[in-house]
Amino acid sequence: MTQVHSEPVSFNCDGHLLRGTLSRVEAPRLLVLINGATGVPASFYLPFARWLAEEKHAAVLTWDYRDFGASGSPYRSDTTMTEWVTRDPVAARAWLRAQVPDVPLWVIGHSLGGMALAFQPDTDTIDRIITVASGHGHITDHPWPFQARVWALWYLLGPVATWLLGYFPARRFGLGNDLPKGVFWQWRRWLLARGALPADRRLGGLRDPGYRGPITLVAMEDDVMIPPRCVWKMAGWHPNAQIERRLLVPADHGLAAIGHVHPFSARNSAVWPSLIA
Template identity: 45%
Template structure:
């Protein structure tokens, strides 16, 4: 195990079906207060969450596993053009594999699921939901292209209709880096993500085909749903739509206002950025 700033971490490899995923485990295997799996947002590599995971282990004695979805970032193998990955693969199979893996590492402490964006939405499609002791979903919810505030609504429409489709056809994957739309992602992830975000009902059309049947009442553990006030991608109204995904849980809601922490802004991606660490204790409180 390596040590960084007093906190041990260890690189991990585990399988999701036949796909080998790379993760990193922060903290101790012996007697942490809890163990968490951190499911990241679409197109956000696990390295972005490292400082939050270290803080979680050091300041709260909660061990944490971060990881990258298949065919992305440190889990990428070969050309992204050959990837067959879909959003369902990331959100159902890879998230399930990561949760199973962290439970195998630390067995006799409470299991937390911390989800950012996509990371907080897909639990109803997974198994063994009774083994989860707490869920914290941050900036997560069913977004629709018409539900963003201006001017982000124009940006989103351009991404889904004008720029993203032809770029993905031509490149064989979504070339986000070249276009200024974040990181590159596999074509199958982009197309399914696009369908969900431009369809009323979000992923309802894929249930029973690309998605298994959900268990909306399966999570019985407490669920904390956190919205970021200045999040234009998944604004608070969209975040509250997540509440219906956890019908059997005791749910609480929180809105994080940057002004309350003397921050210039947070937005969708930056809740886990070190510059915004002032909000971290409240995210998990």
């Protein structure tokens, strides 16, 4: 059995110290960067990362965005989604590439982590992109009754709580770890605007000509946050890529549910081979 070593690491981006974990085997033949979802700390992805390092004989980096998780506190932060989309993942990719030069690089992006890739420079250095539960969504794309919950969240509960506290108490709403206020407000605008991320001028627009390599768009049949039809729409963000669409059905893997966050959960490890196939 291949032995996997995991060690804490850190790297700098714009004066912010970003922290994560590098899980690797000796003499890795592949690099994998995992860009997480909004509100999901890097520690959540560690079991998957260790499995992937062994499975693909790889070095796998899990890491946290600035002022979130192990990379700092959200409570007095001015950070926005713009930094999480256009700055931090680029720094993480450069740091990982420097650790083991001259081997292929994959990027696996979960939700925000996958959507962000269309707005980043130098993606031509990536050999393969896999996005999981990432898509072009609007508040009306959520199925009922979940849609009723998000109307209340984005128009009432979230704004009031963020104004009062100075940060978004995501944990109280079952949306992962607490978030900087600027992250909440920008996230909210994306979900309430038909144009979503491509319409946000602060992201600099979709990169042109953009990524030209292979992209696998993975959707979960039971994902109420980013339903499959929203995942498929993201193909339009990458007009020059080679797109593969992959739908994961819980019953096909002997599972009752997968959902938006839990494709990477250890309890759903039965789907992991399908994520990277």
